Amino acid sequence: xxxxxxxxxxxxxxxxxxxxxxxxxxxxxxxxxxxxxxxxxxxxxxxxxxxxxxxxxxxxxxxxxxxxxxxxxxxxxxxxxxxxxxxxxxxxxxxxxxxxxxxxxxxxxxxxxxxxxxxxxxxxxxxxxxxxxxxxxxxxxxxxxxxxxxxxxx
Amino acid sequence: xxxxxxxxxxxxxxxxxxxxxxxxxxxxxxxxxxxxxxxxxxxxxxxxxxxxxxxxxxxxxxxxxxxxxxxxxxxxxxxxxxxxxxxxxxxxxxxxxxxxxxxxxxxxxxxxxxxxxxxxxxxxxxxxxxxxxxxxxxxxxxxxxxxxxxxxxx
DNA sequence: TACTGATAGTCAGCATACTGATCAATATCA
DNA sequence: TGATATTGATCAGTATGCTGACTATCAGTA
Numbered sequence: 385x386x387x388x389x390x391x392x393x394x395x396x397x398x399x400x401x402x403x404x405x406x407x408x409x410x411x412x413x414x415x416x417x418x419x420x421x422x423x424x425x426x427x428x429x430x431x432x433x434x435x436x437x438x439x440x441x442x443x444x445x446x447x448x449x450x451x452x453x454x455x456x457x458x459x460x461x462x463x464x465x466x467x468x469x470x471x472x473x474x475x476x477x478x479x480x481x482x483x484x485x486x487x488x489x490x491x492x493x494x495x496x497x498x499x500x501x502x503x504x505x506x507x508x509x510x511x512x513x514x515x516x517x518x519x520x521x522x523x524x525x526x527x528x529x530x531x532x533x534x535x536x537x538x
Numbered sequence: 539x540x541x542x543x544x545x546x547x548x549x550x551x552x553x554x555x556x557x558x559x560x561x562x563x564x565x566x567x568x569x570x571x572x573x574x575x576x577x578x579x580x581x582x583x584x585x586x587x588x589x590x591x592x593x594x595x596x597x598x599x600x601x602x603x604x605x606x607x608x609x610x611x612x613x614x615x616x617x618x619x620x621x622x623x624x625x626x627x628x629x630x631x632x633x634x635x636x637x638x639x640x641x642x643x644x645x646x647x648x649x650x651x652x653x654x655x656x657x658x659x660x661x662x663x664x665x666x667x668x669x670x671x672x673x674x675x676x677x678x679x680x681x682x683x684x685x686x687x688x689x690x691x692x
Numbered sequence: 693t694a695c696t697g698a699t700a701g702t703c704a705g706c707a708t709a710c711t712g713a714t715c716a717a718t719a720t721c722a
Numbered sequence: 723t724g725a726t727a728t729t730g731a732t733c734a735g736t737a738t739g740c741t742g743a744c745t746a747t748c749a750g751t752a
Contacts, residue, residue, distance in 0.1 A: 388578035402679040424542035505678020524659020525556040
């Protein structure tokens with residue numbers, strides 16, 4: 385059994401590849417220009433106003449060097465704001481703009497239907513089970529990547 | 539339920555992120571410099587000597603524009619060869635070199651142990667079930683990405 | 693307070709992935 | 723045959739993601 389096509393890593397790559405393609409197709413058809421990464425960042429900024437980039441990265445398990453470019457593009461599109469923090473002059477505070485809020489509201493149904501499409505080969509029960517197993521495997525492997533998920537500090 | 543962290547697409551991204559990190563860490567520790575994509579390409583070239591780039595892309599579901607760079611790097615490392623095809627002057631024939639064969643032989647146990655590590659949070663049964671569900675979801679979504687899996691032509 | 697270490701963000705460089713275009717060669721068919 | 727369509731490979735451009743380095747700043751401590 386050394387067929388790469390049947391290894392977990394390869395299946396992970398393929399499923400992710402399909403997930404991204406479905407997301408971009410659905411969102412693009414709905415008239416929006418937002419990537420999966422940008423969507424997750426924007427939704428997390430909205431839920432945690434004023435958070436800094438490292439915290440954002442931890443909340444969605446992005447590498448901090450990737451966040452820089454993602455925020456650049458959200459700011460360029462007018463969906464988010466980046467300001468110097470008053471508490472810590474190293475840090476940047478992030479906030480969603482009114483247009484970002486509007487975009488998020490209009491796009492969310494599309495994003496959710498994209499999630500259904502990428503699971504369309506599975507029954508509802510199987511979809512739930514896939515998500516459960518992914519969550520479990522991810523929790524066990526969380527510290528193995530450079531960008532582990534981090535709970536928000538309170 | 540609009541928490542991006544709990545959407546299938548986000549779980550897919552995280553699991554793939556961990557899978558790549560584990561692969562690179564294990565393979566790097568064993569003293570090799572090969573990415574998951576390069577490994578899959580090399581193994582598939584070995585199993586299908588003389589195949590062209592489009593066929594290779596189809597066999598492992600890569601985009602054809604990605605293959606160009608991957609082969610560039612395999613050739614630069616001396617692991618694969620690329621020659622003009624005699625049957626079709628547009629096409630390139632790919633073959634594995636002796637060094638590529640040696641590398642593949644030495645690296646395969648490491649790759650297989652990496653697969654176990656990325657599933658370490660799951661029981662053997664759960665790992666099997668995760669792979670079954672991924673295969674099923676991928677089969678249903680195959681045509682939704684730009685780089686679907688294609689059976690070899692005979 | 694001065695030193696040391698840690699942290700926030702950015703950057704350069706590299707490797708996937710994609711879109712869309714181009715070029716050369718091949719296939720198809722009127 | 724000749725016009726047309728298709729195909730194999732590459733390229734430019736863009737967006738993730740990573741490693742490793744760097745600057746500025748902050749925190750802890752001797």
